[in-house]
Amino acid sequence: MPVKTVPGTSLNYYLIAFDAAGNEREVYGIRASQEVLKVLSIEAITDVFLISHGWLGDIPAAYQQYDKWIAAMAVQKADIERMQQVRSQFRPLLIGLHWPSKPWGxxxxxxxxxxxxxxxxxxxxxxxxxxxxxxxxxxxxxxxxxxxxxxxxxxxxxxxxxxxxxxxxxxxxxxxxxxxxxxxxxxxxxxxxxxxxxxxxxxxxxxxxxxxxxxxxxxxxxxxxxFWKMKDRARQFGESGGFKLLGDLQRAAGDNVRFHLMGHSFGCIVVSAMLAGPNGRGSLVRPVNSVALVQGALSHWSYCSDIPVAPGRVGYFRSVVTDRKVDGPIITTQSKFDTAVGKMYPIGAGIRQQIHFAPKLPKYGALGTFGVCGLDPSIVIDMNMLAVDASYQFEPRKIYNLESSKFICDGTGGGLGGAHNDIAKPEVAHAVWQAAIGN
Incomplete structure (x- = not known):
């Protein structure tokens, strides 16, 4: 079945799988989107959480990753209690997206x-x-x-x-x-x-x-x-299958149902493309309520209206900000221990001298290294990721770059990415909850 119970919790989530062209696939003979739309039409859902992984392999690997992320969210009891205070009769619908995204072998x-x-x-x-x-x-x-x-x-x-x-x-x-x-x-x-x-x-x-x-x-x-081909695929999937799914869900849900999007790595491209729409110029049914971009493998200029190192050029996903497609906060995370975005991203562009943390922002850099850049400081706030007992006080329609090296730091599992996948942490979950709760 496409619905899965997270081990050790009472939380369920649906997995909706797509092929490389953005067409939905059946999981165990079922199109999960139809099940989700049915739930929205008959159950008193208050909040929909849409989550996209970055690079990984098959559907079992997607289940494993979402189990870890959602379990990290489930143990934040204080945040859940606060959400229940803010959202009377809080009842979430959790959806994980799967798209073929293994970039190397x-x-x-x-x-x-x-x-x-x-x-x-x-x-x-x-x-x-x-x-x-x-x-x-x-x-x-x-x-x-x-x-x-x-x-x-x-x-x-x-x-x-x-x-x-x-x-x-x-x-x-x-x-x-x-x-x-x-x-x-x-x-x-x-x-x-x-x-x-x-x-x-x-x-x-x-x-x-x-x-x-x-x-x-x-x-x-x-x-x-x-690496670059998977960036392209993430965008195409977000603009096609992902954008359509978000629209279908918003149309099926009541006006008071809130939507929260979270992406990791290339999944941050998926989420951004879902919001921006085809060619970056689509229209949402209504704005979503919060967005979390965790260790994003997309350009740090993606959201700006005039790229400082390329005057006259705009970020591909600028409409997310200019068209106010997010009513609440957008949060991003950065870690110096993430070598996937800190080292491999600029190597992919062929720019050796940019592989460092420099005071001057490079032409090519990743959001997971530098955060969202090139916007008015009144919109973008740089701050440290906080402990689980601290309150962020996030404001609507602002972007928060959270320096997270203190928590996203474990690369002991090996692999090319350092701490790139070290995101199932209480502090990361707390930040995502705080963005969803809003003010």
Whole structure:
């Protein structure tokens, strides 16, 4: 069934799954959106919480992640009691969204016990299939991937990219249909023109590995292409299936039902695209009531009306602010221990010198590193994430960048992202609750 009880709690949530094109999929033979719309029509729901994960694998992995996040919310008894005081007869409807979003295959490589060394037998055919589905499922793409993986098997770290590998990457980039229009463009196109040799050299100076598996050398441009392709997919899903779902839910709910959106990583692109609508210019049935963007893997300029480092260009999701699509607060989190957005995001744009915390904001940077930037200081407030017994006093229609390194700090689970996934924390849950409660 698409409805799931969080272990150790009395809370249920629905999982609504979509394919890469933004079309809803059946989960255990059921379209969960129809079940959710039925609940909204017959039950006295007061608040709807829509949650989007970032990069991960399959539906079981989505259930596992949402179990952890919602369990963290469930133990904040003081916040729940406060919500019950503010919202008489408080009764939430919790919805987790699933979309295919695995950007690279470090998990598969680790689980199969292989690495790219001379003595290893690497399942190149399987890797080609996996990456073709993520970047471009075409014959030229498959041939290019085979060239790249065979070269990696022979020599993972040559002094420069071999000519045939460089050409293969250019073919793969072309087949991906990703743009390169710089800041202010749609997520996935908000990058510099693709230069595999430059990315290769940048990665040599900024090594990234996972459990002994190198994602530098010849594979570095593949990693960055995958990263940008998932940004593009997150936007497309948010603008299509996600935007439609939000509209359907708002139309089915009573006017007094409040909506709260939360995204993590690429899920922050999903949430932003759901609010902004197709091409960033859609209209909501009515504004939502709170938004939480946790360790966002989207541009720190996404919400501004004039990008300081690119005068005359606007952030792709500026309509979220200018059209007042959020009645309550928007909160964001930042952590210096999140290497996925702190290191890999600018590497993906090919900008080596920006991989640090500098007083001057870089042209390319992630919201999970720098917060929402480029807006009037009267709208955006920078502050530290607070302990669970402190009150935020969030104000409507303001954005709060919460420096969260004190709490989002644990990268001991390994992987490429450092503390990127360390978000099922009481303090993070408290901030989300406080934004939903409002004033």
């Amino acid at each position: 470090d998990e598969e490589l680790r689980s199969s016990g292989v690495s790219f060394g001379l003595e290893d037998v690497v399942p190149v055919e399987r890797l080609v299939e996996q990456y073709a589905s993520r970047i471009a499922n075409t014959e030229p793409s498959r041939q290019a991937l085979e060239t790249i993986f065979q070269a990696a098997k022979e020599d993972i770290a040559p002094p420069t990219l071999p000519t045939e590998v460089r050409q293969a990457y250019q073919i793969l980039n072309r087949e991906s249909s990703l743009g390169s229009e710089g800041e202010g463009a749609a997520p996935g196109a908000d990058r510099e023109p693709f230069d595999p040799e430059r990315i290769f050299q940048v990665a040599e100076g900024e090594p990234v590995s996972d459990s002994g598996i190198s994602w530098d050398g010849i594979l570095a441009p593949l990693r960055t292409l995958s």
